[in-house]
Amino acid sequence: MFYKEVAVIAIPVALQGLITIGVNIADTLMIGMLGERQLSASALATQYLNMFHSFCMGLSMGASVLASRYWGMKEFRSLKKTIAIMFRCCLLMVLFFTATTLLIPNQIMHMYTGEEDVIAYGVQYLKFCTWSYLFYGMSLTTTIILRSMKKVKIPLIVSVLSFLINIAGNYILMFGKLGIPAMGIGGAALSTLLVRIFEFVMICGYLFVVEDVLRFRVRDLFMKAGDLFPEYIRIGFPVLVSDVVLALGNNVVMMIIGRMGAAFVAANAITAVVDRLCNIFIQGVSQGSAVVTGNTLGRGEVENVERQGWAFLGIGIVLGLASAVILLIIKEPVIQIYHLTEETADITRQLLWAMSLMVIFLSANHILTKGALRGGGDTKALMVADNIFLWIVSIPLGFIAGLVLNMPPFWVYVCLKMENPLKTVWCISRLRSKKWIKKINAV
DSSP states (O other), rough: OOOHHHHHHHHHHHHHHHHHHHHHHHHHHHHTTTTTHHHHHHHHHHHHHHHHHHHHHHHHHHHHHHHHHHHTTTTTHHHHHHHHHHHHHHHHHHHHHHHHHHHHHHHHHHTTOOHHHHHHHHHHHHHHHHHHHHHHHHHHHHHHHHHHTTHHHHHHHHHHHHHHHHHHHHHHHHHTTTTTTOHHHHHHHHHHHHHHHHIIIIIIIIIIIIIOOOOGGGGGGGSSSSHHHHHHHHHHHHHHHHHHHHHHHHHHHHHHHHHHSSHHHHHHHHHHHHHHHHHHHHHHHHHHHHHHHHHHHHHTHHHHHHHHHHHHHHHHHHHHHHHHHHHHHHHHHHHHHHHHHHHHHHHHHHHHHHHHHHHHHHHHHHHHIIIIIHTTHHHHHHHHHHHHIIIIHHHHHHHIIIIIIIHHHHHHHHTTTTHHHHHHHHHHHHHTTTTTTOOOOOO
């Protein structure tokens, strides 16, 4: 029953992640047909959209800790207040990102490049993205809340349809089909906007109109929720801080890699795609474990949650080992797909070897830090642990190994990912202490 409960959430989330990767690949291929400058512009402009995505994910994942607990407790009024607070915070972020994209698109693009033609294409792309923040932010945060309520089918179905709409929209708008003038990179951005509107209508429409257990309606957006706000800040705010600071840290990691030469950058780009594919199911189980832990604690089954915590550690180790084996099997075929120089192929091979080692630790700690421990309400300790290990260990070690000692790529990658073994040890210690199970108050 326990494993089925996890799988019911993990599999749809993993499939959604796979579809998202498919959308990104399709966009890259189709925009690439317009030219390298347009492809570069869209990739750089998307970095600003990714910042918004990181904020929304941190905001909604923090809210989901409360939401999954209240769903298990059947404290629907507290759950409604949680959702109302989350949406209000989301709308504030929407306002900020919309205003900056509308008013200073040139300055935004200048943060990423100094090439004027790329900036011009990027501004054209951002012009249409300006109006997508509202629809994307609302649908993304609603999706996470629905998962907390174990309603995962609707977001999955919408993702499949969005994928098809995006491909059709790109083809028609970018290349001028069905009598519509060719819009180039602007067509790609407009297609994305139309997809965001579709997702908003379907996902938010389901929550606001169709869903009949919680029955959250538009009028609930304006309900008084001040009495829950301190609890929301106590539990949810550390998740937002943790995810945003981690995103900044990962950007620094990319800056280190970017200074290690074109061959290393190219090899890392190849391994990054493989890494995302191997981590899809790990991320699905992580979100599933957070929901299951929160729901179980909401029912008051503390001893059961303690056993589940150790079970999730075991699942993480097994998934990590399976991912390592898969990486070793596909290592050479992946290298052969690309037309690589001997130097780049050797670096790619070393990085995949290192990845196959570190993915075991990554899987074990990710399912706990982003899953069970987070679902238990241990968000403050996780905020500290996540960022201390990255900023104090991995980034300095990676800098020294790669840019000072010029160590082989295998050891540079290991150093850059050294937070994973350390976090795994910390997670085991945290499980043993039982301090990760926190009381969450309803109002």
